[in-house]
Amino acid sequence: MAASAAAVMEELRGSFREGRTRPAEWRTAQLRALVRMIEEKEDDISDALHADLAKPRMEAYLHEISLAKGACMFALKGLKNWMKPDKVPSAITTFPSTAQIVPEPLGVVLVISAWNYPFLLSIEPVIGAIAAGNAVVLKPSEIAPATSSLFAKLLPEYVDSSCIKVVEGGVTETGALLGQRWDKIFYTGNGNVARVVLAAAAKHLTPVALELGGKCPVIVDSNVDLHVAAKRIAVGKWGCNNGQACIAPDYIITTKAFVTELVDSLKRVLERFYGEDPLQSADLSRIVSISHFKRLTKLIEDKEVATKIQLGGQTDQEQLKIAPTVLVDVPLDTELMTGEIFGPMLPIITVDKIEESIAHINAGAKPLAAYLFTKDKKLQQDFVSNVSAGGMLVNDVALHLTNPHLPFGGVGDSGTGSYHGKFSFDCFTHRKAVLIRGFGGEANARYPPYTAEKQRILRGLIKGSFFALILALLGFPREKR
Amino acid sequence: MVESRAAAVQELRARFAAGQTRPAEWRAAQLRGVLRMATEMEAEICDALHADLGKPKTEAHVHELSLIKSSCLFALKNLKKWMKPQKVPAKLMNFPSTARITPEPLGLVLVISAWNYPLLLSLDPVIGAIAAGNAVALKPSEGAPAMSSLLAELLPRFVDGTCIKVIEGGVKETTALLNQKWDKIFYTGNSRVGRVVMTAAAKHLTPAVLELGGKCPVVVDSNVDLHIAAKRIAAGKWGCNNGQACIAPDFIITTQAFAPKLLESLKKVLEKFYGKDPLLSADLSRVVNASHFGRLKGLMDEEMVSDKIVFGGQRDEQQLKIAPTIFLDVPLDSAIMKEEIFGPLLPILTVDKIHESFGLINSMAKPLAAYLFTRDSELQNQFEGAISAGGMLFNDTSIHLTNPYLPFGGVGESGTGAYHGKFSFDAFSHRKAVMNRGFAGEARARYPPYSAPKLKILKGVLEGKLGDMIQAILGFPRGK
Numbered sequence A: 001m002a003a004s005a006a007a008v009m010e011e012l013r014g015s016f017r018e019g020r021t022r023p024a025e026w027r028t029a030q031l032r033a034l035v036r037m038i039e040e041k042e043d044d045i046s047d048a049l050h051a052d053l054a055k056p057r058m059e060a061y062l063h064e065i066s067l068a069k070g071a072c073m074f075a076l077k078g079l080k081n082w083m084k085p086d087k088v089p090s091a092i093t094t095f096p097s098t099a100q101i102v103p104e105p106l107g108v109v110l111v112i113s114a115w116n117y118p119f120l121l122s123i124e125p126v127i128g129a130i131a132a133g134n135a136v137v138l139k140p141s142e143i144a145p146a147t148s149s150l151f152a153k154l155l156p157e158y159v160d161s162s163c164i165k166v167v168e169g170g171v172t173e174t175g176a177l178l179g180q181r182w183d184k185i186f187y188t189g190n191g192n193v194a195r196v197v198l199a200a201a202a203k204h205l206t207p208v209a210l211e212l213g214g215k216c217p218v219i220v221d222s223n224v225d226l227h228v229a230a231k232r233i234a235v236g237k238w239g240c241n242n243g244q245a246c247i248a249p250d251y252i253i254t255t256k257a258f259v260t261e262l263v264d265s266l267k268r269v270l271e272r273f274y275g276e277d278p279l280q281s282a283d284l285s286r287i288v289s290i291s292h293f294k295r296l297t298k299l300i301e302d303k304e305v306a307t308k309i310q311l312g313g314q315t316d317q318e319q320l321k322i323a324p325t326v327l328v329d330v331p332l333d334t335e336l337m338t339g340e341i342f343g344p345m346l347p348i349i350t351v352d353k354i355e356e357s358i359a360h361i362n363a364g365a366k367p368l369a370a371y372l373f374t375k376d377k378k379l380q381q382d383f384v385s386n387v388s389a390g391g392m393l394v395n396d397v398a399l400h401l402t403n404p405h406l407p408f409g410g411v412g413d414s415g416t417g418s419y420h421g422k423f424s425f426d427c428f429t430h431r432k433a434v435l436i437r438g439f440g441g442e443a444n445a446r447y448p449p450y451t452a453e454k455q456r457i458l459r460g461l462i463k464g465s466f467f468a469l470i471l472a473l474l475g476f477p478r479e480k481r
Numbered sequence B: 001m002v003e004s005r006a007a008a009v010q011e012l013r014a015r016f017a018a019g020q021t022r023p024a025e026w027r028a029a030q031l032r033g034v035l036r037m038a039t040e041m042e043a044e045i046c047d048a049l050h051a052d053l054g055k056p057k058t059e060a061h062v063h064e065l066s067l068i069k070s071s072c073l074f075a076l077k078n079l080k081k082w083m084k085p086q087k088v089p090a091k092l093m094n095f096p097s098t099a100r101i102t103p104e105p106l107g108l109v110l111v112i113s114a115w116n117y118p119l120l121l122s123l124d125p126v127i128g129a130i131a132a133g134n135a136v137a138l139k140p141s142e143g144a145p146a147m148s149s150l151l152a153e154l155l156p157r158f159v160d161g162t163c164i165k166v167i168e169g170g171v172k173e174t175t176a177l178l179n180q181k182w183d184k185i186f187y188t189g190n191s192r193v194g195r196v197v198m199t200a201a202a203k204h205l206t207p208a209v210l211e212l213g214g215k216c217p218v219v220v221d222s223n224v225d226l227h228i229a230a231k232r233i234a235a236g237k238w239g240c241n242n243g244q245a246c247i248a249p250d251f252i253i254t255t256q257a258f259a260p261k262l263l264e265s266l267k268k269v270l271e272k273f274y275g276k277d278p279l280l281s282a283d284l285s286r287v288v289n290a291s292h293f294g295r296l297k298g299l300m301d302e303e304m305v306s307d308k309i310v311f312g313g314q315r316d317e318q319q320l321k322i323a324p325t326i327f328l329d330v331p332l333d334s335a336i337m338k339e340e341i342f343g344p345l346l347p348i349l350t351v352d353k354i355h356e357s358f359g360l361i362n363s364m365a366k367p368l369a370a371y372l373f374t375r376d377s378e379l380q381n382q383f384e385g386a387i388s389a390g391g392m393l394f395n396d397t398s399i400h401l402t403n404p405y406l407p408f409g410g411v412g413e414s415g416t417g418a419y420h421g422k423f424s425f426d427a428f429s430h431r432k433a434v435m436n437r438g439f440a441g442e443a444r445a446r447y448p449p450y451s452a453p454k455l456k457i458l459k460g461v462l463e464g465k466l467g468d469m470i471q472a473i474l475g476f477p478r479g480k
Helices: A002-017 A024-040 A042-053 A057-083 A120-131 A145-158 A171-178 A191-203 A226-237 A259-274 A290-299 A356-362 A377-386 A421-427 A452-463 A466-473 B005-017 B024-040 B042-053 B057-083 B120-131 B145-158 B171-178 B191-203 B226-237 B259-274 B290-301 B356-362 B377-386 B421-427 B452-462 B466-473
Strands: A086-088 A097-105 A108-112 A135-139 A164-166 A184-188 A208-211 A217-220 A251-255 A309-311 A325-328 A345-351 A369-373 A391-394 A429-437 B086-088 B097-105 B108-112 B135-139 B164-166 B184-188 B208-211 B217-220 B251-255 B309-311 B325-328 B345-351 B369-373 B391-394 B429-437
Touching: A002 A108, A002 A135, A002 A164, A002 A171, A024 A042, A024 A057, A024 A120, A024 A145, A042 A057, A042 A145, A057 A120, A057 A421, A057 B452, A108 A120, A108 A171, A120 A135, A120 A184, A120 A421, A135 A171, A145 A164, A171 A191, A184 A191, A191 A208, A191 B191, A217 A226, A217 A356, A226 A259, A226 A369, A251 A259, A251 A356, A259 A309, A259 A325, A259 A345, A345 A356, A356 A377, A369 A377, A377 A391, A377 B429, A421 A429, A452 A466, A452 B057, B005 B108, B005 B135, B005 B164, B005 B171, B024 B042, B024 B057, B024 B120, B024 B145, B042 B057, B042 B145, B057 B120, B057 B421, B108 B120, B108 B171, B120 B135, B120 B184, B120 B421, B135 B171, B145 B164, B171 B191, B184 B191, B191 B208, B217 B226, B217 B356, B226 B259, B226 B369, B251 B259, B251 B356, B259 B309, B259 B325, B259 B345, B290 B345, B345 B356, B356 B377, B369 B377, B377 B391, B421 B429, B452 B466
Parallel strands: A108 A135, A108 A184, A135 A164, A184 A208, A217 A251, A217 A369, A251 A345, A325 A345, A369 A391, A391 B429, A429 B391, B108 B135, B108 B184, B135 B164, B184 B208, B217 B251, B217 B369, B251 B345, B325 B345, B369 B391
Antiparallel strands: A086 A097, A097 A429, A309 A325, B086 B097, B097 B429, B309 B325
């Protein structure tokens, strides 16, 4: 296992050293090939997503295929600009000189993907790695096996496999890969494995991007268009892989006065979306595995939790299906309320005044996303200023990830680093500072033997004094011969 | 009274949670406090640097005090701008919406400093942490004890000691600090301890900036102004704490044909700089301590290397002084070529053609800085394309760190992350994505039950087809 990981690494290092991944033409060719792959194999991709997750075709298209294609197109459009050095102002201290920041690839990078958006979360980081000129290994999640084998089969048909490789496998293979020295590791998943990844990376001082999760809160004020809010919350929760999404709403906070209305609205919207028997709806993803199914059903088994169910709760172990389930005021020390749910349960916490919700969120770990529904501008302002999260969205859910001009990533326990758009390019890039001087502009004051006069001139120079610069360049203080 | 470490961290946490470090006024007041300290306490600071390192006053002023002051001034000047949210284009697909990136502090920051520039490498990161609105604990290096106690004594007099704390100590204290949960760790030092820091940070998923080192190569072509090149190399090597600097030239590569001329020029320059007996010059820092002195002595005295000395070699163990020492063509497998020298020893390696230097450099770990002296712009371009380093400088050494518009940091073994100027602010900030929508702009096509017509409209919207966008907003497909 370790031997094959070493062999992969050796081949990629060789390819990178030869400079194969550096030219813009190569990068462009790979990205164009990925676009072709997405267009030509759209049906195969949808089928794999359906096999792995019973993902509805609409979600497969909207949330994975179209976003992946969009990322390729955005990178293709921006690539030449992104690759250009950035000229920056020169300092008086180094006059005359020119200064620039030159982006260069880090080298050979490892992308470890997740199972819930197994196509998108594999392709999008890989797009960034390629655009930035790296060689890359993709390790798709073994928990989405159909998508994993699809990658292993398709990628070599479209891209340069001497520089872009797929390595399939589970814990053992991932461990073997992590034993190699990478120039960057990009991991999407949960906090426990993230710690393992970080500890392995530390041995080689490898920088890491971690896209993790958390409990994404949704604050719902009473000053809202309730029907629209309910639809948006519902589609962000159950319309995203049936809640198995890192930025899906995990729980709601609303006022005691408003909760009944909110629950009624959600009820109506859910019936409209999924019909009277949601377990029969083809528009709901199933739970990915029996292990996650058991984890989720256990969350609502406990009597003190089960009695708080307002709607839903139906399960079908054979189909691995769980219906959208809404609960109110579940005790805060239960597993449901302390761990990231990653499933179709949506607990609602009630408070007296909506402002209390901010303190409640801040008492927990920083989430990947935080949401607020309100028309109240002051509440919006307080929310943005006082709640820390990877990203924030007011009056909608999940959409912010579709804007390539916004960095997508976590903070604290929800992760480190970000990507999407140019941030993907930056994620896999070293920004090399380059200062160019000629042999003019000699400042005698710089050199030993040190004297008080020289020191005065140099201090003036660092202060940015133009006069000091002139003195320095004129060779002051004059040397004694 | 020295508060306990646990109490100190707890206070930092409480003060940050209470929002004390957020307002621009607070941040500006702290930066002005640091500036005042650097101005009013110059004499004390120079004395401490002299006690710790025998650092010449000029270097103390130019490399530490002045840079700290200009760092404060740069941050003060730009603070309001840096704190402002940055509007970004909104995607048509999300119409109507607004999008921006809002910088916010990470929270509690730990800065672990180094001994060679003990003022600069302590305060420069702290300046960034303060500007970004964090609470910060500074652990100065115990390798520079006079500066460490000076900082512990002075900082609380000039800044808000409830949110900015100095915690002194050695390995034991640092380890205990690393077990706490920080929101960011900024470490300057060597790669061995860098690994320890990163491993400790992993437990809490804490991101880290690591400013490490490496063997900074200087490639010297024959197409140069030799006298100027020699002066600049010498100033960057021995004029920077006598070679004990992360970006000091570690070794030179030049052609066999040119080496004698370069050597002659360096000898002349060194005599001009430090006189006939460098051990007596007040302009040379001493070696920081007996342990490093022993290490450097070992590098010099190694059998396959000791006969390659072509200049210098004098040492005074009592004074912890080593003279500028140049070697010619030491073996690549000698200790002096395998580890970062961090001292006044300068090996010159020779090659047939100058281009061979590229392969040699690339066979080693990526350094913090790489230097090339040449007038040949084609050679410069090739060097820039072929060599990866934290930073690069053509026709000079070290001074790129004085430009606040250039990110200062390493890559690979030389580190991760960057700072200086706005990069310091960014190093300690979280860039939070914020999107605002209203309740208008409802697209019915978005919602279950999914259908082929809905999919068709959304596909069109995603491809930017205006007609489909209009349909989506007008509520197509019409529900039954």
